[in-house]
Amino acid sequence: MVDPTISADNGSETAKNHFAKAIDEAKAGAQALAGELSNECKSRSTDAKDKASAFTTDARAKAAEYAVDGKARASQAIVGLSKMIDDNAALIDEKVGAKYGDYARTASRSMQDAAARLDEKSIEELGDEAREFVRKSPGVAIGLAVATGYVLARLFKGK
Structure with a gap:
């Protein structure tokens, strides 16, 4: 209850x-x-x-x-x-x-x-020079990069 x-x-x-x-x-x-x-x-x-x-x-x-x-x-x-x-x-x-x-x-x-x-030159000096070159001439730097890439591609493609 x-x-x-x-x-x-x-x-x-x-x-x-x-x-x-x-x-x-x-x-x-x-x-x-x-x-x-x-x-x-x-x-x-x-x-x-x-x-x-x-x-x-x-x-x-x-x-x-x-x-x-x-x-x-x-x-x-x-x-x-x-x-x-x-x-x-x-x-x-x-x-x-x-x-x-x-x-x-x-x-x-x-x-x-x-x-x-x-x-x-040391690696650091080369890097500084490369950065300065790219700042001063970006078009030339891009052209060189493209040309280098093309040459490397041709070299490695043949192997």
């Missing part, structure tokens, strides 16, 4: 109190979970930043190595081409004329000088 001392209002008040208490507990649980998730996210974010930083450092070091190696190879290629032109200057004198042979020798000396200047 139902206890007559408990009224309907008292029962609904008890239910409201239980419900409010359950809501408060749910809010507290959600806040605790949010705190845990926040800490986990911060931890993972820090780990990701550390890994990205290490990767960036490694990539920069590799890029610097490749740039130095590329600079040395370019210089060697210029010197090799210069020697080839110089070796053939006498043949040019015979076949075309001394005037053109002198042009070839002048071009060869200019190439040797360019290779020497390339060897003397």
Whole structure:
């Protein structure tokens, strides 16, 4: 039987109190979970930043190595081409004329000088000069990039 001392209002008040208490507990649980998730996210974010930083450092070091190696190879290629032109200057004198042979020798000396200047400069100096060149002559820079891309494409397409 139902206890007559408990009224309907008292029962609904008890239910409201239980419900409010359950809501408060749910809010507290959600806040605790949010705190845990926040800490986990911060931890993972820090780990990701550390890994990205290490990767960036490694990539920069590799890029610097490749740039130095590329600079040395370019210089060697210029010197090799210069020697080839110089070796053939006498043949040019015979076949075309001394005037053109002198042009070839002048071009060869200019190439040797360019290779020497390339060897003397650091990668940073070359980068600064390249940026300055692009600022002063963007059209020429784009033309050179297109021509270089075309030549490289032709070279690698044949292989």
